[in-house]
Amino acid sequence: MDLDEMLKEHQRWLQTAHKSLTSAGALVELTQSRIDQLKAGIAELERQKERDLQRYDAAIADMQGELAAVAPAKNATSRAEKKPAKKVKAKKSKK
Numbered sequence: 001m002d003l004d005e006m007l008k009e010h011q012r013w014l015q016t017a018h019k020s021l022t023s024a025g026a027l028v029e030l031t032q033s034r035i036d037q038l039k040a041g042i043a044e045l046e047r048q049k050e051r052d053l054q055r056y057d058a059a060i061a062d063m064q065g066e067l068a069a070v071a072p073a074k075n076a077t078s079r080a081e082k083k084p085a086k087k088v089k090a091k092k093s094k095k
Helices: 004-024 024-082
Strands: none
Touching: none
């Protein structure tokens, strides 16, 4: 079998395969299969998105709780630092 014969045989095979795939039943079946795959993929991505959102919401809530616990303590210490103790000045004596 030479190269020309191989190419002709391959071309016949491609035409046959193309005809069988483009027939109405096969095309609808392939399209429906792809539609089902896409819908399943979308549903899975939506589930992942919800899980990730819940994880982020929980992390944000944890940090806000920690901030609420730390903020009053910081305000109390900063107030104490801002109010220095009053110093008593010594009176100068007149000569």
